Amino acid sequence: MSKDVVTNIILRDDEDYIINMGPQHPSTHGVLRLEVCLNGETVKYVVPHIGYIHRGIEKMCEYDTYKQIIHLTDRMDYLSAHMNNEAVSLLVENALGIEVPERVKYIRAALNELNRIASHHLWWSAFGMDLGALTTFFYGLRDREKILDIFDESFGSRLLHSFVTPGGLMHDVHPNFRKNIMEFVKYFRKKLPEYKKLLTDNIIFQNRTKGIGVMTKETAIAFGVTGPSGRGSGFSCDVRKIAPYGIYDQLEFNEVLYTNGDSFDRYMVRMDEMVESMNLLEQIVDKMPEGTEFTAKMKPIVKLPEGEYFQRVETARGELDVFVVSDGKKHPYRMRFRSPNFSNMFTLNILGRGLKIADLVAISGSLDLVIPDIDR
Amino acid sequence: MNSIVKYFSEIFGGVRSLLTGMSVTGKYFISPGEIVTEQYPENRATLKMTDRFKGEVTMPHDENNQHQCTGCGICEVNCPNGAIEIITKKVPNESGKLVRAIDKHIYHLSMCTFCELCIKTCPSDAITWGHDFEHAVFDRTKLTKVLNKPGSSLKKKEAKS
The missing domain is CATH 3.30.70.3270 (Alpha-Beta Plaits)
Incomplete structure (x- = not known):
């Protein structure tokens, strides 16, 4: 029998046993180890153990210049690489008071939304697979491939682009960029009803997600859960709305909010966000100015003035905050990232209690965790 | 009485949702033109990277x-x-x-x-x-x-x- 040191609650009886889920368990989507206390098949508590893919990115940033930091931020949340790049880029631009061209802002917003859809594609595929629907994996990746082709044509890489840099973009986008986006939106609007038929309306899927892992709004706020996971609990936390950056204050879009807070609502938030992202893409393509300028004038060596700087952006998984302390040199004195997944993951202990172990897989899938972002 | 109606409507609704899903997969099963898979390395001769590809x-x-x-x-x-x-x-x-x-x-x-x-x-x-x-x-x-x-x-x- 073991008791909690603080609350003196009995955590584990003698007949309970503890198993490790992960770090090689396929449903943890990476190297996350969940220490699960089980009574039969019922979860008593979950303790996440992290650090299996810790690379020390924050420390490495202290030895790199601001332009070199960009390629490290790609490797935190690799499914929203553009948003991570933009976080550091916006911070440097705001600190130096650089105004990037209007066209760059539109391209960045387009890349963000494409990246968001691609990320949700992979999440949808993997979520279905976690619950035993193998078909979704092929259908989701088929549509994600169309976005990756757009990325491949413009930046030469599919996942880690390092494309958005302080002062603008690495180089100009491909001439076909605008046309390709329009084609993709047209294509995906036709394919999205298939997602509904395949998984959303499926009776097995609905029974396994509805009412499972209910996160109240209070829990979401207390744990700092952001992004689609927080919005599924009715917590309005879209940084694009509450603290607009780039071009987002000139675009019309709705913040998707659901109020039940169960796995199904977190699922529906992401499905509706894909539609919102496509609406945004259409607006961006319509309004994007013509031209070839892709960067503002910047000194080759970027030095931030002494002080503290902060920037927040909305990634596909929630709010990413960057905090920099500069001592006036070309390297940051201290760089700190607040990653959305870290906060989202620790609700597993609250959400999973009293449920079966198969439900824990459904919950961790609905939270959409990316482990390299947690460990950094 | 109501519970019996609910019971059967759930069963038939569930079966219908499964059939709807299978109609999607079945459509692709009988239309080989929709295949998007590439056969690597058999297609090496025709495989072409984009101009900006970072190799x-x-x-x-x-x-x-x-x-x-x-x-x-x-x-x-x-x-x-x-x-x-x-x-x-x-x-x-x-x-x-x-x-x-x-x-x-x-x-x-x-x-x-x-x-x-x-x-x-x-x-x-x-x-x-x-x-x-x-x-x-x-x-x-x-x-x-x-x-x-x-x-x-x-x-x-x-x-x-």
Whole structure:
């Protein structure tokens, strides 16, 4: 029998046993180890153990210049690489008071939304697979491939682009960029009803997600859960709305909010966000100015003035905050990232209690965790 | 009575939802034109990378075995991972004066993260992306490459007219 040191609650009886889920368990989507206390098949508590893919990115940033930091931020949340790049880029631009061209802002917003859809594609595929629907994996990746082709044509890489840099973009986008986006939106609007038929309306899927892992709004706020996971609990936390950056204050879009807070609502938030992202893409393509300028004038060596700087952006998984302390040199004195997944993951202990172990897989899938972002 | 109706409507609703899903997969099952899978490596002959594909860093040489690298070392400084090493030597030019020239441009593919900073900052456009992507080798030392070919020299700048 073991008791909690603080609350003196009995955590584990003698007949309970503890198993490790992960770090090689396929449903943890990476190297996350969940220490699960089980009574039969019922979860008593979950303790996440992290650090299996810790690379020390924050420390490495202290030895790199601001332009070199960009390629490290790609490797935190690799499914929203553009948003991570933009976080550091916006911070440097705001600190130096650089105004990037209007066209760059539109391209960045387009890349963000494409990246968001691609990320949700992979999440949808993997979520279905976690619950035993193998078909979704092929259908989701088929549509994600169309976005990756757009990325491949413009930046030469599919996942880690390092494309958005302080002062603008690495180089100009491909001439076909605008046309390709329009084609993709047209294509995906036709394919999205298939997602509904395949998984959303499926009776097995609905029974396994509805009412499972209910996160109240209070829990979401207390744990700092952001992004689609927080919005599924009715917590309005879209940084694009509450603290607009780039071009987002000139675009019309709705913040998707659901109020039940169960796995199904977190699922529906992401499905509706894909539609919102496509609406945004259409607006961006319509309004994007013509031209070839892709960067503002910047000194080759970027030095931030002494002080503290902060920037927040909305990634596909929630709010990413960057905090920099500069001592006036070309390297940051201290760089700190607040990653959305870290906060989202620790609700597993609250959400999973009293449920079966198969439900824990459904919950961790609905939270959409990316482990390299947690460990950094 | 109500519970019986609910029970059966749930069963039939569930079966209908499963059939709806199977109609989607069945549609693709009978239409082979929708297949998007590529058969690699069978399609190697027709497989083409995009123009901007980041395969590896290469140094283009012209037909006279001449490259454009002056050995300034800017790419070495800008590389965040230390993937580029430049070894220079002194060679006499036409008037007999010793000038700096490149001896070896060493590129460690195993350390490269494809951030493009070296190519972006190169003042003489000496290095560019190659389109080769099959980098798997049995020996790690084979990933360290010397980019300038043996016996190559610096291309003379054309006189500005």
